[in-house]
Amino acid sequence: MTSEPARASSPMPSAPMVQPDLARRLLSDMIRVRAFEERCAQLYGQTKIRGFLHLYIGEEAVATGVVSCLRPDDAVVATYREHGHALLRGLSARSIMAEMYGKAQGCSGGRGGSMHLFDKETLFYGGNAIVGGHLPVAVGLGLAAKMQGSDRVAVCFFGEGAMAEGEFHEALNLAALWKSPVLFCCENNRYAMGTSLATSESETNLALKAASYDVASWAVDGMDVLAVRNATSRALVSIRAGGGPVFLELQTYRFRAHSMFDPDKYRPAEEVARWREQDPIETFTAAVLASGVMSASDIDEMRADAECEVDAAVDYAENGTLEPVETLFDHVYKRQISERVHR
Secondary structure, X not given: OOOOOOOOOOOOOOOOOOOHHHHHHHHHHHHHHHHHHHHHHHHHHOOOOOOXXXXXXXXXXXXXXXXXOOOOOOEEEOOOOOHHHHHHXXXXXXXXXXXXXXXXXXXXXXXXXXXXXXXXXXXEOOOOOOOOOOHHHHHHHXXXXXXXXXXXXXXXXXXXXXXXXXXXXXXXHHHHHHOOOEEEEEEEOOEEOOEEHHHHOOOXXXXXXXXXXXXXXXXXXXXXXXXXXXXXXXXXXXXXXXXXXXXXXXXXXXXXXXXXXXXOOOOOHHHHHHHHOOOHHHXXXXXXXXXXXXXXXXXXXXXXXHHHHHHHHHHHHHOOOEOOHHHOOOOOOOHHHHHHHHO
């Protein structure tokens, strides 16, 4: 699936099998994200999680491959399909699940829910519900790092639907002009909600579109965790060296509907089935087993550990507390205004 880059850049080569420790980490991370998301789907059906819920099932190789290359001081900005990114960035499954439940122990105090995860300590800046609205934020974070003389990078995840928004064009233009150290990660899952890429974009080569802003851009097989990691490593070397922003078109696919409210009638069942054959967890599992890096019992243990982690997160959320009504105006008005309203 890897295609020619849109700017003077060689095609991404196939990535060889990595060292055992890294292979274990990559597979474990994808399994953890899948287990968390599948449990969220169950809990939503039980009305334990309410509101909007956008699952990342099928796209795990993207977040896993990218985040595995980052440093703790890099900033991460994501969309509303961000549970996996948050988990891999270092937010605990407990704090994420509690946020899903709307509990005060959640990473956003129970005020954000599924779409607005945030954590200052890990530099995870959302969880942003406005399509494309967070791209300028990433440019600003990158610019701040550059002005401070740091080689930190701001990493911005977004879907291909955001490329139809004005903020995308503004962000790419300014990032290129200012050489802002931003890694733009377009998670191209081919459907902006229920609208296919071919019916919404006259130019479906997204890497080519990004390259029109003089940004180094290339496409990557987003179902292959090693290909994603390889491309991300290459991009970060360039960005940290002062080469300016890089755009990765990560070609992936979500196995579930856009959200839990979506009847998902716009995709042929045959298409979904074909993509499921490229399940990033199953294909990587087969690769590590074939290479002898891990055994079947090792992988069974990983899956069991992931389920235990999710079980503990659910227990934590179930036993959490709802935010007191008295704090309704916190983070909205200054405290003295809140106190005056309550009187």
